[in-house]
Amino acid sequence: MTALADETAARPAWLRVDDGLIVDSGQDDGWIDAWERPQDDAADDRLIALAPAADVPLRWHHYPDAAPAQAAAAARLDALKDSLGDPSGLHVVAGQPAEAGQAVPVAVTTHAAMTAWTDWLAAQGLSPDAILPAAAAVPPPEAETLWAAEVGEETIVRTADRAFLSDPELDPLIAGDRTIAPLDAARMREALLLSLAAPPLDLLSGAWKPKRRWAIDPALLRLAKQLLIALLVVSLMVPVVHAIRLMSDSSRADKATVETAKKAGIAAPDAEAAEAEIDRRLAAAGGGPLAFSVPASALYDAMRDTPGVTLKSLAHRTDGTLTTTLAAPRVDDINAVLLALQAHGYRITAQPMAGTDGQQMANVTIRAVP
Helix, strand or coil, X not given: CEECCCCCCCCCCEEEEECCEEEEEECCCHHHHHHHCCCCCHHHCCCEEEECCCCCCEEEECCCCCCHHHHHHHHHHHHHHHCCCCHHHEEEEECCCCCCCXXXXXXXXXXXXHHHHHHHHHHCCCCCCEEEEHHHHCCCCCCCEXXXXXXXXXXXXXXXXXXXXXXXXXXXXXXXXXEEEECCHHHHHHHHHHHHHCCCCCCCCHHHCCCCCCCCCHHHHHHHHHHHHHHHHHHHHHHHHHHHHHHHHHHHHHHHHHHHHHHCCCCCCCXXXXXXXXXXXXXXXXCHHHCCHHHHHHHHHHHHCCCXXXXXXXXXXXXXXXXXXXXXXXXXXXXXXXXXXHHCCCCEEEEEEECCCCCEEEEEEEECCC
16 A cells, blocks of 8 residues: 655655555655565555545445445435536546445545546556545544544544545634544554455546456466367377277278188188189179179169160179160160260160160160179
């Protein structure tokens, strides 16, 4: 905490608080050195500046029936109405009570004062977490009395609903029949510590609210790098593992083929040789790729795309050759079937002839093995 200086006060009063206790204080440049020194819990350090009561008087407004947010808004408007000067040059901040019926503190200062304070702090290379009016730290007095409290280099007078800089000529007029009693230093220190722990209001609000600064956590950045590396490794390993599994599956399939061939009495060094020998034996028996179903299936598929072609006869030889007679209203329809078979790699021979019913016919041979 530091009390903001004006142009005539070069060295403001300051104190350092740790766990609710004042561990260091002074009125010199030591607070800057203490703030800049690395601390074990530096992440929890906060810099709170106290704005002088001479520039920021306070008033407490009561709205018994209003909700906290509504009470804060009403107090700000009422304080603005009661203030002198151009409203555009004023900076009005209202605190928000914890519950309905509580008093609402309202601070009134100028944008010029805010500019001077923030520029002064920036010149020190510091950015405060909050700017608390010094008058807000003075606790309310007892009934029929007023407090006179020392905060920094100021004497602040606190009434039930106001807090302002003491003036020897005006104080008796304001007090009237009430007594102005000095506030005990220990009690003031305790109230100040409570206000620093939970500032009742912060002048760094509205137009003066600091813009949010995006900072990258180094630990989070390291974690992101590690996750990215892990993702890259996994992405590279997926195709490698897939290839290994595919090779393993192919190896098992080749072994199964060789074992099956061995059961059939075929001794082959590898799966390719075993498949070739099995095909040769099936061909000799009229099966395998030379079986009737292979070329016949290709023929039916080709005819399905040309509805006008009909099948007149069909025969199959053991060498895998399919012989058939096709009929159609036009020669082009038959040619379409033949071209479709050739497109699938079959060897075709055709002998055209005329049918007795006026249709075009052709005797066709289809080699079963492409």
